[in-house]
Amino acid sequence: MSAAFALEKQVAVSAVLRACQLTSAVFKNLVTKETVTKKDKSPVTVADYAAQAVINTIITAAFPKDPIVGEEDASDLRSPTSDDAALLRERVTTLANDVLTPPPSEEERAEWGLGFGRTTTELLAAIDRGNYAGGRTGRMWALDPIDGTKGFLRGGQYAVCLALLVDSVVQVGVMGCPNLPVDPSNPSGETGCLFVAVRGQGAQQRPFSSFQSTTLRIPPSPSLSDVQFLESVEAAHSSHGFNARVASTLGVTAQPNRMDSQAKYCSLSRGAGNVYLRMPTGQGYREKIWDHASGSLLVEEAGGIVSDSLGRPLDFGLGRTLGENFGVVAAGKDIHSKIIEAIQAVKAEESEKLTSGL
Ligand SMILES: Nc1ncnc2c1ncn2[C@@H]1O[C@H](COP(=O)(O)O)[C@@H](O)[C@H]1OP(=O)(O)O
Numbered sequence: 001m002s003a004a005f006a007l008e009k010q011v012a013v014s015a016v017l018r019a020c021q022l023t024s025a026v027f028k029n030l031v032t033k034e035t036v037t038k039k040d041k042s043p044v045t046v047a048d049y050a051a052q053a054v055i056n057t058i059i060t061a062a063f064p065k066d067p068i069v070g071e072e073d074a075s076d077l078r079s080p081t082s083d084d085a086a087l088l089r090e091r092v093t094t095l096a097n098d099v100l101t102p103p104p105s106e107e108e109r110a111e112w113g114l115g116f117g118r119t120t121t122e123l124l125a126a127i128d129r130g131n132y133a134g135g136r137t138g139r140m141w142a143l144d145p146i147d148g149t150k151g152f153l154r155g156g157q158y159a160v161c162l163a164l165l166v167d168s169v170v171q172v173g174v175m176g177c178p179n180l181p182v183d184p185s186n187p188s189g190e191t192g193c194l195f196v197a198v199r200g201q202g203a204q205q206r207p208f209s210s211f212q213s214t215t216l217r218i219p220p221s222p223s224l225s226d227v228q229f230l231e232s233v234e235a236a237h238s239s240h241g242f243n244a245r246v247a248s249t250l251g252v253t254a255q256p257n258r259m260d261s262q263a264k265y266c267s268l269s270r271g272a273g274n275v276y277l278r279m280p281t282g283q284g285y286r287e288k289i290w291d292h293a294s295g296s297l298l299v300e301e302a303g304g305i306v307s308d309s310l311g312r313p314l315d316f317g318l319g320r321t322l323g324e325n326f327g328v329v330a331a332g333k334d335i336h337s338k339i340i341e342a343i344q345a346v347k348a349e350e351s352e353k354l355t356s357g358l
């Protein structure tokens with residue numbers, strides 16, 4: 001008997017790897033016209049749209065009934081009168097077909113819809129298959145075609161992130177990080193890592209260039225002064241100041257490592273960094289499920305704990321967001337509760353200062 005979710009894992013790996021080929025190719029010759037600013041002021045590029053089209057096309061061919069919660073939608077591409085939209089549509093079609101048309105490899109199957117091109121209409125419809133509202137029960141996929149678009153644009157870290165949830169529990173998580181070094185101790189060496197986790201079956205990493213998988217186990221945390229925090233590059237996404245206060249409460253002297261995207265979860269799972277702390281910056285932002293589904297499973301399967309800042313499990317059953325945002329804390333088992341305590345201490349200190357008017 002094959003292991004649980006074996007087929008889902010294989011399909012997700014194929015979809016993520018093909019999408020990573022696309023995003024890497026786009027980065028090499030991305031021009032300003034290919035980036036759009038969304039209503040929430042965040043950037044989105046032809047690579048985000050085309051990667052979502054590719055992954056949704058493959059998931060839908062393999063699992064036609066499964067709903068998908070994907071970050072992007074095709075509304076900005078559909079405008080019949082805009083020349084920019086027409087150019088974007090054309091580029092998304094070419095890019096998606098460049099990676100959908102190669103025939104299935106030995107690890108892939110024709111039933112996953114590989115080996116032939118799609119029309120623009122079909123690809124826009126595939127992007128919009130990501131409009132599922134999410135919810136408590138049943139199967140659903142959560143997709144972030146490019147997590148860390150700002151990192152992607154600056155040539156930094158970004159991740160193609162795909163997860164399968166069943167009854168709002170993440171069962172499979174696959175992430176492709178084209179710019180992450182294969183060996184964290186050799187940052188200028190080969191880049192391109194695939195991270196794969198299946199609940200109850202562990203966490204693994206392999207270079208894009210080979211099938212040699214390594215099992216990931218978070219090593220014991222170093223002494224508190226040497227604990228390394230992983231945090232967002234963007235201060236608007238996660239409070240740098242709060243993290244610094246938590247670190248100083250714990251007596252941490254090591255400098256934080258700032259990187260974009262769920263590459264933070266990936267780094268933590270292989271012992272490159274010890275704590276991923278993401279505290280809201282107080283602007284009412286709700287964390288999206290696609291920004292945490294695959295990464296949280298990876299860290300759990302590598303032996304770590306992922307919770308909100310009060311120590312409660314993340315709830316993926318509330319819809320497209322994690323609901324009211326109390327931050328995210330991911331760390332090894334030996335240190336997670338100390339981080340939660342330190343967060344509470346810093347919060348108590350802050351509210352004391354507020355009430356005493358300091
Ligand atoms: N105000 C915010 N608070 C927290 N996260 C945000 C905020 N605005 C955008 N994000 C999301 O944070 C993720 C990147 O996190 P990080 O900075 O740690 O790499 C992105 O998915 C980004 O969304 P988007 O993809 O729309 O830019």
Ligand SMILES: [Mg+2]
Pocket residue numbers: 144146147148290291
């Ligand atoms: Mg994201």
Ligand SMILES: [Mg+2]
Pocket residue numbers: 048071144145146147148149
């Ligand atoms: Mg994204």
Ligand SMILES: [Mg+2]
Pocket residue numbers: 042043044071149
């Ligand atoms: Mg985005």
